[in-house]
Amino acid sequence: MNIDSIERIGVVGAGTMGNGIAQVCAASGYDVVMRDIEPEFVENGMEAIEDSLGRFVSKDRLSEREAEEATGRITGTTDLADLRTCDLVIEAAVEKMAIKREIFTELAEITDEDVLLATNTSTLSITTIASATDREERVIGLHFMNPVPIMEGVEVVVGEKTAGETVEIAHALAAELGKTTWESDDKPGFVTNRILMPWINEGIRAFDEGVASKEDIDAGMELGTNVPMGPLTLADHIGLDICLDASETLYEELGDRYKPAYLLKRKVDAGDLGKKTGAGFYEYE
Numbered sequence: 371m372n373i374d375s376i377e378r379i380g381v382v383g384a385g386t387m388g389n390g391i392a393q394v395c396a397a398s399g400y401d402v403v404m405r406d407i408e409p410e411f412v413e414n415g416m417e418a419i420e421d422s423l424g425r426f427v428s429k430d431r432l433s434e435r436e437a438e439e440a441t442g443r444i445t446g447t448t449d450l451a452d453l454r455t456c457d458l459v460i461e462a463a464v465e466k467m468a469i470k471r472e473i474f475t476e477l478a479e480i481t482d483e484d485v486l487l488a489t490n491t492s493t494l495s496i497t498t499i500a501s502a503t504d505r506e507e508r509v510i511g512l513h514f515m516n517p518v519p520i521m522e523g524v525e526v527v528v529g530e531k532t533a534g535e536t537v538e539i540a541h542a543l544a545a546e547l548g549k550t551t552w553e554s555d556d557k558p559g560f561v562t563n564r565i566l567m568p569w570i571n572e573g574i575r576a577f578d579e580g581v582a583s584k585e586d587i588d589a590g591m592e593l594g595t596n597v598p599m600g601p602l603t604l605a606d607h608i609g610l611d612i613c614l615d616a617s618e619t620l621y622e623e624l625g626d627r628y629k630p631a632y633l634l635k636r637k638v639d640a641g642d643l644g645k646k647t648g649a650g651f652y653e654y655e
């Protein structure tokens with residue numbers, strides 16, 4: 371198995387992330403089979419893809435024909451067995467360990483043994499998901515960012531038993547989709563959500579405790595720290611259920627993370643205050 375042998379990609383889940391992943395795969399020339407549990411969810415996913423491709427066409431970033439061809443490469447289904455001929459599967463169903471494990475067990479049963487199984491989980495352990503299969507070395511985290519067609523980054527998450535070859539294919543696939551990757555070990559929340567979720571929760575808490583209006587909390591973070599969206603707007607974009615599931619996993623695994631970091635105190639005591647002293651976490655000329 372190598373990147374050139376991948377022609378057909380299965381996507382499990384047709385929600386916010388699943389339909390975005392299906393879209394970028396199809397727009398990059400892959401045949402896609404997208405599965406959800408109800409016909410209505412599959413239809414909604416297909417509509418979201420058509421709308422999104424339409425926006426690319428109206429901004430001259432895609433021709434009408436390319437958009438039509440991309441849509442034509444996607445088949446919707448409610449039957450997981452329709453993914454049996456896929457060369458690689460990306461799971462983007464709900465953020466529940468029991469459901470993901472069930473899906474992975476079934477995927478391992480229906481697909482060829484060398485097929486790579488990736489999960490888009492935000493926080494859950496790749497190793498635990500992989501252990502529901504008989505091919506742990508071929509299971510990996512491919513954590514796309516929302517909205518998938520717009521965001522350039524993909525986090526590659528390496529489980530305890532993920533093989534080097536699987537990691538290589540994951541990076542190569544992301545590159546084929548026009549994405550840029552970074553790698554994380556299989557630790558709760560990986561790089562992104564381990565840092566993002568406490569930030570979102572602190573924004574929600576600040577609002578709840580009357581620090582400022584929700585508009586002013588978002589404006590403060592946007593204008594004050596140069597992020598494109600404040601925490602409350604971003605939480606709405608991600609989906610509050612997804613944020614809660616992710617936060618619960620982090621809380622369960624990592625506990626109270628709000629005390630000043632030990633390393634922060636040590637750096638300050640050492641006089642490494644950042645750019646102004648020439649060294650902080652990075653070194654400056």
Ligand SMILES: NC(=O)c1ccc[n+]([C@@H]2O[C@H](COP(=O)([O-])OP(=O)(O)OC[C@H]3O[C@@H](n4cnc5c(N)ncnc54)[C@H](O)[C@@H]3O)[C@@H](O)[C@H]2O)c1
Binds near residue numbers: 383385462513
């Ligand atoms: N929303 C985000 O910003 C974001 C970003 C990165 C990763 N993720 C992760 O991506 C995954 C999907 O999140 P989402 O935001 O697309 O959620 P969503 O609620 O929009 O969509 C989830 C979809 O999965 C479907 N589903 C449930 N059980 C299924 C099954 N057994 N088989 C197939 N489909 C099933 C649901 O019907 C729903 O349509 C989660 O693991 C989430 O943590 C989300």
